[in-house]
Every structure is written in structure tokens, then in C-alpha cells.
Amino acid sequence: MLVSEPASPKRENTISNPESSPKHSESGTSDESSGTLRHRLLGPSIQKSGQDGVNQAAVSEIIYQASQGSKYFEHQKRKEKELTKKVESIVKQAAKVSNQELEAAEVRVDALIRQYEATRDLTQTIVHVDCDAFYASVEELDHPELKSKPFAVGKGVLCTCNYVARKFGVRSAMAEFVAKKICPELIVLRLNFPKYIEKSNAIRMILSEYDPRHCAMTLDEAYLNITEYCANMNKDREEVVSEMRRRIFETTGLTVSAGIGPNSRVAKIASNVNKPNGQCAIANDREAVMEFMCNLPVRKITGIGYVLERQLLALDVNSCGEIYRKSALLYQIFTDTTMTFLLNCYLGLGSTEVKPIDQYERKSVGCERSFRAISDMAQMKQKLQHVAEDLEKDCKRLNLAGRKLGLKLKKATFEQISRQRPMPRPINTASDFYRYGLQMLEKELPITVRLIGLRITDLVNLSHEGPMKTFLKGQRRHNDRLEDEPSTSMNIHAEFKELFDGSPDMHDDEEIGELVMIIQGSQEEDASGVIDDYRSSAKATAARDIKNEYELQHNTATPLMPVPESESLPLSTDSGDSATALVSCPICGNQVSADDQALNHHVDWCLSRGAIREAVKETFN
DNA sequence: GCGGATCAC
């Protein structure tokens, strides 16, 4: 045996009558799930910090009244009804599981637990840093008078709000008009991304001193591995994090909260414990970790959202520890992946590896816009065109093309539809996006929509490995082959153009199709080194804010971050080394490969956008 | 492989 048996707080191995339906007992009649519907409308933030003194019942009532009758409300109601049905079916299914089946499942679960337990690594110190009410806090720096007033940041829908506003029950993702009913004095500021990016970069600069390979997930969140730093400095980890937070505050005026633990999952959850402006450390000790996880409400676990929470609660699993108590039953009900996820949560296991964000490869890029519901084809074409143009800008900035195009529609009823098609060749121009998008849209007519979106997947990185290598491969390929395809030389020309310009233009269709075939052979494997498993969502999401935020603000896809992604990175599959040298980009502060070519390429990008950003800033000041 | 759903932020 590799590991000792987990401290097992006994497990239920007999059927304990399912139904005493814990929460709101839904009598099957349609509208009587108004209890859970209120819960749904309240959104996820009820369990977030700053909600202590809030009169949830009163807030919930106002939200309910304000929403009632709207299309959105009706849609939520439908979804809630479906979920309730699903939950009831699960409960029924649970009741049918025999004791014999439970005993068999127990054996399997125990085997799984031993297997996962064997992977436990308590040698690393992982930190999760999370800025407090980030956008709002940045705004307070410029508007100190707002500190004592309830205010939020966003437009139409709130992105976040300060803690004063949270006392009223205001929260992120809430509709602005609803928020103002809850808190009539609420001030709502527009987003100002250049400011947030600047502050975020200042923070990342400090983080780099503690872990040059830190992983910045978004503008306001990052993981660090401070094992080495602590050892080198011979300092206690809590002292180190405390000092890091103090330095961040002193240089930026922003407060951050932090979680410290043996892996990213524990660190992430811990960072919420003493928010705002606090930290929480979980000892690198199995018992300490298990105890910390044990009493957590399941909804606090990253990856357990509203739906899974409902299902777990219905099975009488309220806390993380109860996952074990009911594990045999859960095994019979949930998929293997979900079961693995849940058991790893119960055990407090997670990733101990922190990799800089540029080692993750983007898998898709898309654009979508909401608007007043329309059904007129001319208007829809106009929206589609707009989205296509925006998507082209992003493709250009990222130097990507896609082999598949997806169309997303949201009907006036809020029902969503998505269609996806392989393209004859990788595409990255607005005209192609529009052309093929329109074909898909036409098949859905007649329709009334309130949102149109386009997304490409199966991406092709047109600057993969940098120009020179690609050029050489192109040469080889060109010589190897005799058949058709007229534009090989054009294609090579395109690469040279990039080499000299530093800022490649969109390639023509033919060129791209060609280029792709060349690059094809050199496609690398996914640099998949995940922070935790699938529900941890700690994947390559860093590019998101930057694109998102900048465009939301300016409606122009200015190159903000080249995000070199996996460009010029060694395969991580070969043995252990792969410790690519990294440096902080002096311009944007992000971690990039120290490799000369990659670095220069990246810096060029940053510089080229610098002027634009400055201009934008001026406009705003 | 596609479309629907769920989740994070």
C-alpha cells in the first residue's frame, strides 16, 4: 500500500431515504418552485464576501419583482423548471440504487481514493492572489470621494461593485436597472480598461519577483509557486505573502487577498476566506487540508456552480466532507469525470504546477453582440457584418485563422442556438466570416434574435515558430511537391512581409490555405499542463480580459497583447526539463519567453500598441 | 463531430 487509508469519517452505506427534500420541496406544480427561482435570480454572488449584513430575503424580493414578466425572467423560469425536473429524476434514481450496488460502488470508490491519494504532493507552496473588487478599487484611486458611496462598474450589466454597494445586495453580473432598485443611490461608472491593465501590470511586476513563472489568469487573479522563493530567502510563507501584499498595496494602493496551500485548488478557495484584504494559509499537511475542505459548502468549490450544487443538495451533500459520506451513491449517479473531480475536492488534491500563461494554447476566438431583438434580415445582416469585422480584427491581432466557424444566436426568448461548420480552408477575413456565417444564419430563418456571435475553432497559428522557421519549412515543402497550388511563392512572400513589417497584414485566402498546410506538419501537441482538472477552469484564459475589456471599452480591436501563446516553446512532452527561460516584458509586464526572437516579436507588438494606448488614455483624461 | 449546457471571471 502506498498510502495510509484516508481518515474516513464514516460513510453511509445504506440507503437513507432520499426525498426528505432538503430545501424547498417542490410540489410538482409549475410555479411553486418560486423559492429556487428566487435563488437562481439572486445569482452566484450570494455566497461571496461582503454579503454578510445583507437582507437576502428583501433583496431577493426586489429582484424578483423587478424581473417579473420580462423575457429574461420567463427564460430563467423555464430553465429552473427543467432543472427541478432533472433534480427530481436524480433523487428518484438514487432511491433505486440497491444496497448491493452501493457496496460494490464503495469498493470502487475506495480504490479511486487510494489512487488519487497516491498523487498527493505536499512539497510545494502555492499561492492564489485575488484583487479585491478590482475594477471598483482601481476607480477609487482616481475618485477617492467614491470610497464611502455605493458604486459599481459596468454598463447595462454590472461587472463589479465596491463593498459599500455590496452591503445593499448589489453584485457582479446584476442588471444595472435591477441594481438601482436595490440601491437607488448607486453610482455606475463606465469601464476604463487601460487603467485596469496598467494596475494589473504593476501588480504582476511585483508577483514576478516572488515567482517569475507565475500564472496570471485574468487581470486580477494569479497563481504563484513560492516554494523556491521561501527556500532561498529562508522565510516563512505567510510572512512572504504578507510582505508581497503589503508591497502591492504600497506601490499600487490596491488591496489583494491571498490563499496559501499545497496546491492551486486549496489556495484558490483559501483566497476567498479572508477577503477583502486578508490572507489564509492552509498547512501543507494532509489533515489540515482535509479539515479545511471538509466543512466547505459545496458551492464554494471552484467548478461547482448553481446546477451541480442543486443536484448535490438534493442528495443531501451540503458540504465537501459529505462527498465522502455519500460517495458510493454519487458514484452510481455521476459520470466518471465528475466523480473524479468530487473525490479530488474531498481529498483537497489539486495541481502543484504553476506555468506561465503563455504556455497555454488558445483554442478558439470569437465575437458576439447583444442588441434589441430583431427579425428583419437586412438588420441581421448588418449585425453579422459588424461581428465579422470585429472578429477579423482579433484574428489579425492574434495572427490566427480557423478551420471551423461557429454561429451563435440568442432568440428573443433567450433560447440559444449554435451551429458549426468546417471551412474549406482556414479563414480569418471578415468577408469569409460573413459569407459562411450568413449561410448558417439563413438556415435558421425565420428567427428573431437578440444576439449574434461568431467563433472560430481548430485554430491555425499563422506566426507559429516565427517567420524564419516557417519560411524554411515552406521552402522544403515547396520543393518536395509538384502539384497544383499556384500561390506558394505568394505564401512565402507573405512570410517575408511579416519578417520585415513586424505587423503582418491579413493574408489572402489562398495564401492562408497554403501556409496552413506548411505549418501543419509542425503543429505541436497541446502544452496541456492544467491547473487542477476540468472544473478548475485554470486554463488559458488570460487573453480574455485584455481582448474583452479593451474592445468593450473602445469597440476597436487594438492590439493589446500579442499573447505569443505557445509560440516557439519546446514540447513539454519530452522528459522533465522544459524550463523555458522567461522574463517579464518591460512593456506589458507579462511573462514571455526569453528566447530572443520570441521576445523581440512580443516587444514589438507591445510597442506598436503603446502609442495607441497612450492616445486612448489621453482621450479619457 | 455537433449542439446544448455548465462554469468561471
Place this chain on the structure above:
DNA sequence: TATGGTGATCCGC
């Protein structure tokens, strides 16, 4: 009057 945008992953066909 009225409820966002980007990206990832999983599941069931």
C-alpha cells in the same frame, strides 16, 4: 423598457 462578453469543457447523441 430593460439582464453582457470570452473562452473552456463535458455530455449525450
